[in-house]
Structures are given as structure tokens and as C-alpha cells.
Amino acid sequence: MGKRLGCRIFVYFLCTSFLSLTVGSPKWIADAKERTLPVGEMVSRGGVKFEVKENVWKDVDPSHFPLFPGVKIKTTLDGVAAIALMNRCQVEAAQNSVLSFEQHDRIRVVQGKIDFRIPAGEEVVFHVGNLTVAKPLAFQASQRVVSPSPGEETIGSISVHRNGSVTVKNIQGSLSVLNQDRTVLAALFPKEAVTFPSVSVTGKPPVMVAQAGETRPVERTSAAFLGASAGTWLVLGFSATALGVGVGYAASGDKGEGVTCP
DSSP states (O other): OHHHHHHHHHHHHHHHHHHHHHHHHHHHHHHHHHHHSOOEEEEEESSEEEEEETTEEEEOOTTOEEEOTTOEEEEOTTOEEEEEETTSOEEEEOTTOEEEEEETTEEEEEEEEEEEEEOTTOOOEEEETTEEEEOOOTTOOOSSOOOOOTTOOEEEEEEEOTTSOEEEEEEESOEEEEOTTOOEEEEEOTTEEEEEOHHHHHSOOSSOOOEEEEOOOOOOBTTEETTEEHHHHHHHHHHHHHHHHHHHHHHHHHHHTTOOOO
């Protein structure tokens, strides 16, 4: 009698375990697919590398390099990179810069300088140490209210200096800089800049410390943006769009096989 009861308990345990695995497998598959989908594409000039493993770098294909979540990019003294994200945002990494792509809309700037353009209706968040640079949200509290204009794109730059300080420039649109507690440290109007000392970037200062000032107007022409030619951005935009269509087609094909994302 005891052996039969033990056998029944063992069979019940196997059945429930198998059922749990079966129910949970679509989520595992969906998570795995999300991690393997690219967040954008990059073209580069000069020395540009990506991190294969910790402190091990390899040259990228300058004509076409897909960016996946978690990848880290480094430009050398003679290298620059133009990046088109899947959400149509554009980023350019200047010489001697390091940045990583944590998610499709989250980028961490480790060193150097980046220029960015965020189209209207899209969002990208930049992390620099303990600081966060992003479009302002309606619920953010600040001494000055900065509301993004409907239909207006945001253009700006982030520079990490050798002494650890960080300068954020807003050329067009509106930007907010927050600390690790999600408190707004600065709200920038167009043509304004703010510089945070290293203590604000790496630590948690008791008070807000920043230097703000206007920047010189930036001349922009239709021939170039962020140092890249219009042809370069056209190729990048077309590639990113084609990649998005391919990802959507693959996702629709997966639905036919019965695998759904919870």
C-alpha cells in the first residue's frame, strides 16, 4: 500500500512539473526571441570595435553592423559611428567614445561624446553614471516647466569629460536631466546647456550642482546631420525599416505555429 501511494505521488509530481514547463515555455521562447532581436544598425568610419567579452574587442564591419541588446561599442581616436535605431532615432558616436545598448530605447554613455536626434512621438533614454537624460514627462517636477511641442523632434548631445563631469546640450526640443532618485536636476530649453561635476555623475550630492548657459546656434543643412551625410542616414533608415519588416514577418510566422507572447 505504501509503495502504491509513493508511486502515485511521484507520477503526480511528474505530471504537474511537465504541465508547468508546457505552460511556461511560450514566455521563455518570447523572452529569448526578444533578446535576439536587433535594436538598430550602424555604419562607421575609422577604428570602431565591439566588445566580444569583457575587455576583449573586435573590429566591426564598417559598412553594416547590426546592434543587439547588451552590445558595447568603442570608437578610437580616428573612428566615428552613425547609428539608426529601430524607432527611427539617430545617434552618432564621436572619436574615443564608449557606449552600450541596454535595450532598444536605452543607451548608456560611458565616455566620449554622442549627438542624437529623437523624432516626435519617439523616446530614447540615455544613462550617464547616475544621471538620466530624456524627454521631459508630464509628471516630472521642476522649477521650470518644459513641455515638448507636438510634432517637434529633439536634437542634443552628451559629452563625458576627462575629469568625470558631463555636459548636456539641448539644440532643439526639450530635455530633462534626472538623478538616480528620478528627481529632475535640470530642464533645458533649446540652445541651453548644463554641466554636472563628477560628484553629481558618480555619487549622490546633497544639493543640485550644475552650470547652465546658452549654447551657440548650431547650423544645420539638409546635406548633413550629426557629421553623417544624408546618403548615409538614408541607407541606415532604409536598412532599419527593412529589418523591422523582417522582424514583424517572422513574428507573424511564429503566431501560426502556436507560439504566442504572453
